[in-house]
Ligand SMILES: Nc1nc2c(ncn2[C@@H]2O[C@H](COP(=O)(O)OP(=O)(O)OP(=O)(O)O)[C@@H](O)[C@H]2O)c(=O)[nH]1
C-alpha cells in the first residue's frame with residue numbers, strides 16, 4: 001500500500017527546489033496543526049493524474065568548495081539510492097555538463113535503481129533542444145527537457161517516472177507481516193535498540209537479499225510471529241556535510257515511515273524531547289501510522305518517584321497532537337523493559353488494523369449526540385445521521401452530516417474520544433471524515 005518515493009538529485013542551482021515546488025503545488029505535506037514543526041520543503045505528497053507518490057528533494061545547501069560539492073553530491077545520491085523507488089537526476093542546460101554530473105551519474109547508474117534524466121531550464125524548446133543532446137553522454141538514457149519555471153515537459157517526465165513505479169507496489173502488497181520502523185534523531189539509540197531486541201530474545205534474523213532498500217530491513221521471529229523492522233540508524237557515517245544530516249534524517253524517516261504500519265520513535269532521555277524529535281514524530285502522525293514512543297537511556301536518568309510523571313508530561317505536552325501514542329521507558333543498553341516493547345507492539349499493530357461494527361458505532365453516535373448537543377450557527381444545528389468505518393491502517397470513519405460548516409474541530413474531537421472510550425484504539429491515530437448528505 002505504500003506510495004512510491006521519487007527523489008530529485010542534482011547540483012546546486014540546477015532548479016531542484018523550483019521543480020519540487022512546481023510538482024508539489026501548495027500541497028506541502030506538513031500537518032498544519034503540528035506544533036514545533038518547521039515547514040521546510042523536503043518532501044511532499046503529490047497527485048499526478050491518478051497516481052500518488054511522495055516527492056523528496058535531496059538538495060538544499062550550496063557548498064563553497066569543489067571538495068564539499070562532491071561529497072555533498074555523493075551524500076545526495078546515496079540517500080536517494082537508499083530511499084527512492086525512482087530517481088530524477090536533474091541537470092541544467094544553461095550550465096551544461098560538468099565533472100560532478102559525470103561522477104554522480106556513475107554512482108547512480110551502478111545502483112541499479114531506475115534513473116530518469118531531466119534537463120532543466122529548457123524554457124524555449126527550439127532554442128535549447130540541440131544543447132540537450134550533450135546529456136546523452138551521461139549514459140543515463142534519454143534526457144527529458146523540462147522547464148521548472150514555466151512548468152513545461154512535466155507530462156513526459158512523470159510518465160517515464162511512473163513507468164518504473166508500478167511493479168514495486170505489487171510486491172509489497174502481498175507481504176502481510178507487520179512492518180515496524182525504528183525512527184529518531186541521530187545518537188538516540190536506534191541501532192542499540194534493534195541489536196538488543198535481536199540479542200535479548202534470541203531471535204532468528206534473516207537478511208532479505210535484493211535491492212539496497214530491503215537490505216536495511218531485518219526480519220524478526222518471536223513467539224511464532226514474524227515482524228519486519230525497518231532501520232534508519234547509521235546516518236552520521238553517511239552524511240559528510242554537516243548541514244545535510246538533518247535533511248537526510250527527515251528523508252530517511254519519511255521513506256521508512258511510508259513503508260511501516262507502526263513506528264517506534266526513540267528519544268534520548270538525557271536530552272529530553274526536542275524540536276527535532278517533534279519533527280520526526282510529525283512525519284508518522286501525518287501518515288497515519290501506529291506510534292510508540294520509546295524514551296531511551298533511562299538508565300542514565302537520576303530518578304525519584306516523580307521523574308516518570310514529569311517526563312511523561314513533557315512528552316505529552318510537546319507531542320500534544322498525538323495523545324494516542326504509547327509511551328515506554330527503556331534502556332537499550334541494560335535491556336530494561338525491552339520485552340515489554342513487543343507486547344505494546346502487538347497491541348498497537350492490532351489496533352491500527354482494527355475494524356469495528358457499524359451497528360455499535362451508530363449506538364455510540366446516538367449516545368454521543370444525546371450527551372452533548374451538537375453545535376449550531378445562525379439557528380441551524382449540526383445533525384449527525386450515520387457513521388461507518390471505511391478503512392483500516394489507520395482506522396478511518398465517515399460520518400454523514402447535514403452541513404460541514406457546522407462540524408467544528410472540537411465536536412470531531414469529542415466524537416473521537418467517544419469512539420476511543422469504547423474501543424481504545426491505543427497507539428493508533430483515527431481519522432474522522434465528515435460528509436454532507438441531503439436532509440430527509
Ligand atoms: N530559466 C530558468 N531558470 C530556472 C528554472 N528553474 C529554476 N531556475 C532558476 O535557477 C535558480 C536555482 O533554482 P533552485 O530551484 O533554487 O535550484 P536548486 O537546485 O534547488 O538549488 P540548491 O537549493 O542550491 O540545491 C533559481 O534562480 C531559479 O529561478 C527554469 O526552468 N528556467
Ligand SMILES: Nc1nc2c(ncn2[C@@H]2O[C@H](COP(=O)(O)OP(=O)(O)OP(=O)(O)O)[C@@H](O)[C@H]2O)c(=O)[nH]1
Nearest residue numbers: 186187188189190191192233234235297331332333
Ligand atoms: N547509557 C545508555 N547509552 C545508550 C543507550 N542506548 C544507546 N546508548 C549509547 O548511545 C550512543 C548512540 O547509540 P546508537 O544506537 O548508535 O544510536 P543511533 O540512534 O543508532 O544513532 P545513529 O546511527 O546516529 O542514527 C552509543 O554510544 C550507545 O552506546 C542506553 O539505553 N543507555
